[in-house]
Amino acid sequence: MSNGSFEHPMDDAFSVPDDIEPLVEEIHEFIESDVEPIEQEYSAYLGSPLNYLDEDGRLRPEVEAARAEVRQRSAEEGYYALHLPEEVGGGGLSQREHFYIIEEIFRYGTGHGTGLTKSMLAWTEGPSPMLIHLDDDQREEWLQPLIEGRKSACIGITEPTAGSDITGIKTYAEKDGDEWVINGHKRYITNAPFADTAQILAKTDQGDGIDGMAMFLVDTDNPGFEPGHINQNIMMDGITSDIHLDDCRVSDDQLVGEVGQGLQLALTWINWRRVNRAGMCVGMGRYLLERMLEHANEREAFGSPIGDNQAVQWPIVETATELRAVRAFSTQLLSEFDEMSTLERLDQPSEARRTMSMLKYYPENQLFEWSDRAVQVLGGQGLMRSGGVERVFRVARNLRIPAGATEIQKQTIARTLGLGGSR
Ligand SMILES: Cc1cc2nc3c(=O)[nH]c(=O)nc-3n(C[C@H](O)[C@H](O)[C@H](O)COP(=O)(O)OP(=O)(O)OC[C@H]3O[C@@H](n4cnc5c(N)ncnc54)[C@H](O)[C@@H]3O)c2cc1C
Numbered sequence: 001m002s003n004g005s006f007e008h009p010m011d012d013a014f015s016v017p018d019d020i021e022p023l024v025e026e027i028h029e030f031i032e033s034d035v036e037p038i039e040q041e042y043s044a045y046l047g048s049p050l051n052y053l054d055e056d057g058r059l060r061p062e063v064e065a066a067r068a069e070v071r072q073r074s075a076e077e078g079y080y081a082l083h084l085p086e087e088v089g090g091g092g093l094s095q096r097e098h099f100y101i102i103e104e105i106f107r108y109g110t111g112h113g114t115g116l117t118k119s120m121l122a123w124t125e126g127p128s129p130m131l132i133h134l135d136d137d138q139r140e141e142w143l144q145p146l147i148e149g150r151k152s153a154c155i156g157i158t159e160p161t162a163g164s165d166i167t168g169i170k171t172y173a174e175k176d177g178d179e180w181v182i183n184g185h186k187r188y189i190t191n192a193p194f195a196d197t198a199q200i201l202a203k204t205d206q207g208d209g210i211d212g213m214a215m216f217l218v219d220t221d222n223p224g225f226e227p228g229h230i231n232q233n234i235m236m237d238g239i240t241s242d243i244h245l246d247d248c249r250v251s252d253d254q255l256v257g258e259v260g261q262g263l264q265l266a267l268t269w270i271n272w273r274r275v276n277r278a279g280m281c282v283g284m285g286r287y288l289l290e291r292m293l294e295h296a297n298e299r300e301a302f303g304s305p306i307g308d309n310q311a312v313q314w315p316i317v318e319t320a321t322e323l324r325a326v327r328a329f330s331t332q333l334l335s336e337f338d339e340m341s342t343l344e345r346l347d348q349p350s351e352a353r354r355t356m357s358m359l360k361y362y363p364e365n366q367l368f369e370w371s372d373r374a375v376q377v378l379g380g381q382g383l384m385r386s387g388g389v390e391r392v393f394r395v396a397r398n399l400r401i402p403a404g405a406t407e408i409q410k411q412t413i414a415r416t417l418g419l420g421g422s423r
Pocket residue numbers: 124154155156157158162163164165187188189190191233240398401402403404405406407408411
């Protein structure tokens with residue numbers, strides 16, 4: 001396998017329940033039969049950011065084409081939208097079931113530095129449960145092309161002066177007959193340079209503050225829509241940029257849900273990302289554990305494998321133990337979430353919000369620890385761009401900010417425990 005995976009004594013500890021095992025096996029085979037040949041074909045553009053980014057820090061078109069190819073192949077097989085209900089053309093998996101699919105994909109680490117393997121599942125660029133709130137005609141026009149992987153999306157919530165506090169956004173939409181005129185500036189928007197559809201959160205002239213917030217669908221061909229400069233970041237992903245909305249006109253039927261639901265719709269999208277973090281972190285954790293075991297057994301120093309030293313054993317032992325704890329925690333909380341709610345729900349009960357925040361911050365914090373240990377165990381090799389572990393370390397550091405920083409998750413948990421509600 002391209003993840004360099006090998007049999008090790010912990011394999012049995014990561015068993016997959018019978019109800020989802022055949023699908024996980026299919027996903028595994030798809031990666032080998034369909035994704036790996038595409039990786040081979042584009043290998044000259046993969047591995048290092050020097051290969052996959054252009055001089056402006058933007059993902060090269062060849063790599064974007066490879067990602068789109070993986071996405072479309074996956075959609076043809078019905079894997080790309082497993083997370084959506086069957087009624088809208090998705091796979092109808094529960095969050096607990098979907099965990100095992102995400103875990104399997106992230107056992108390959110970050111997919112050769114460009115997320116090629118990961119492109120077989122819908123992320124920021126894909127169809128989110130938020131779009132279940134479209135009516136039938138809108139679904140046909142905007143959701144279906146995303147489910148089929150023919151088009152990709154981005155979501156513009158964050159702005160230069162508003163991140164954690166979404167209510168502070170300044171993007172504004174004014175009603176003009178049966179159209180809306182949107183003006184604003186978005187920042188840190190994943191897939192903005194490549195998206196066909198932008199989902200834009202704005203305040204409107206139809207209500208004050210949260211009551212006037214709305215989510216719009218914008219065709220990125222719209223003359224009022226312009227991606228800005230690439231936001232070169234720790235992941236060097238080449239797909240994150242500003243967006244400028246300058247008298248961007250959209251029609252009434254480009255509204256998701258209703259005016260006044262904008263904030264809840266944005267949170268619906270964000271919650272989708274939050275619950276997916278558990279599978280990502282456990283999958284990447286397993287990748288790191290395998291790399292550590294491999295290296296500790298193979299690398300020799302002072303006449304014996306470095307794994308003979310307790311100092312090298314302990315970070316591996318701690319990671320193996322914590323991985324089991326986080327995996328059990330994650331599947332337990334995801335099962336509980338499935339019992340009490342669904343992702344598209346706009347009025348999430350307090351317990352569901354607490355569960356989603358726990359599912360985001362705790363696995364992410366652990367992954368960061370594991371990746372730091374893995375770099376240390378691998379020594380110089382752990383810091384090399386070509387190795388894979390270095391990239392997981394940078395991704396792990398990133399995860400703790402987007403979709404609600406760690407502190408915001410803890411704030412949500414505190415509020416559901418009856419603390420700090422007055423602020
Ligand atoms: C790589 C990347 C991709 C992204 N993709 C997208 C995207 O596709 N779409 C999109 O809309 N946004 C996106 N974002 C933006 C992301 O969601 C925000 O960066 C995040 O919500 C934090 O906002 P901020 O950066 O403005 O930090 P700030 O809100 O300025 O916060 C800075 C620090 O203060 C802390 N803080 C703030 N308020 C409190 C409080 N009340 N209590 C305690 N601590 C607090 C925060 O936790 C954080 O540690 C992306 C960001 C990155 C880095």
